[in-house]
Amino acid sequence: MSSADHGPVGEPGRHRAADPTDAETRYVGPVRVRREQPPDTRQTTDRRFLEWVDPRDNTLRAERTMRDSWRVLRIQSEFVAGFDAMSEVAEAVTVFGSSRIIPGSEEFELGIRLGWALGEAGYAVITGGGPGAMEAANRGAWESGTKSIGLNIELPFEQHLNEWVDTGMHFRYFFVRKTMFVKYAQAFVCLPGGFGTLDEMFEALTLVQTKKVVRFPIVLIGRNHWSGLIDWMRDVLLAKRMISADDLDLLHVVDEPSEAVEIIAAARAGRADR
Numbered sequence: 290m291s292s293a294d295h296g297p298v299g300e301p302g303r304h305r306a307a308d309p310t311d312a313e314t315r316y317v318g319p320v321r322v323r324r325e326q327p328p329d330t331r332q333t334t335d336r337r338f339l340e341w342v343d344p345r346d347n348t349l350r351a352e353r354t355m356r357d358s359w360r361v362l363r364i365q366s367e368f369v370a371g372f373d374a375m376s377e378v379a380e381a382v383t384v385f386g387s388s389r390i391i392p393g394s395e396e397f398e399l400g401i402r403l404g405w406a407l408g409e410a411g412y413a414v415i416t417g418g419g420p421g422a423m424e425a426a427n428r429g430a431w432e433s434g435t436k437s438i439g440l441n442i443e444l445p446f447e448q449h450l451n452e453w454v455d456t457g458m459h460f461r462y463f464f465v466r467k468t469m470f471v472k473y474a475q476a477f478v479c480l481p482g483g484f485g486t487l488d489e490m491f492e493a494l495t496l497v498q499t500k501k502v503v504r505f506p507i508v509l510i511g512r513n514h515w516s517g518l519i520d521w522m523r524d525v526l527l528a529k530r531m532i533s534a535d536d537l538d539l540l541h542v543v544d545e546p547s548e549a550v551e552i553i554a555a556a557r558a559g560r561a562d563r
């Protein structure tokens with residue numbers, strides 16, 4: 290190869306990464322990218338997808354139309370890869386919970402015990418694959434010997450699948466990943482958590498309330514953490530008739546993993562009686 294293939298010899302900066310092991314590597318979906326300008330780490334696929342474009346600007350509008358068409362294919366491929374990866378999952382429970390709790394804390398231990406109890410009862414455990422409660426539940430699942438699944442998401446900062454995942458996927462689109470959480474699980478268990486956990490809990494709740502999924506228990510573990518929210522639902526939402534009394538029964542609040550497993554097993558028995 291001539292030096293012309295590499296650009297002018299001696300041009301400042303051109304040959305700095307001569308040792309290929311020095312080049313930084315990142316993944317854009319299935320594509321490995323090296324030797325580039327640092328990516329704008331705030332730019333995730335979801336963010337670009339949801340970004341507003343002024344349709345009165347003809348150039349931008351034409352670009353958006355083309356980009357969105359390609360995007361549909363990428364979204365499709367993410368669904369296909371997800372369906373393939375999950376096709377052998379039999380009975381499973383999805384566990385949500387704070388990404389911020391730390392190993393050694395009481396809540397982390399609770400997550401481990403939950404993953405373990407679900408595994409012992411014969412369920413695979415699905416989580417968001419990240420740190421905190423997700424890692425704890427995956428760890429308990431792994432240690433029990435059951436399938437330990439992590440469905441990770443691209444976020445504006447670097448993401449790792451926790452080390453206790455045996456089947457892992459990395460999604461670019463939030464809504465594709467959310468479909469997987471519901472489609473392959475027979476129940477949701479929420480450990481204490483923040484906005485992400487609440488989002489996942491309310492999504493499940495509306496799916497059950499509108500009967501998009503049936504006989505699908507949603508168990509909240511940690512009375513201390515959840516009781517204020519339940520009280521607010523009763524005192525405000527129910528009092529104003531924005532929900533009905535049965536809607537409150539869709540949430541089971543418990544303290545112990547074994548109670549969660551009992552509720553899930555009872556729903557399984559109900560499904561078997563159908």
Ligand SMILES: CC(C)=CCNc1ncnc2c1ncn2[C@@H]1O[C@H](COP(=O)(O)O)[C@@H](O)[C@H]1O
Pocket residue numbers: 384385386387388389416417418419420423440441442444448481482483484485486487489
């Ligand atoms: C240290 C840190 C913030 C890492 C974030 N890394 C994450 N990786 C994977 N899933 C996540 C992450 N953060 C939030 N989630 C999703 O949102 C929920 C937790 O959100 P939160 O921490 O409660 O609001 C999890 O159940 C998970 O499905």
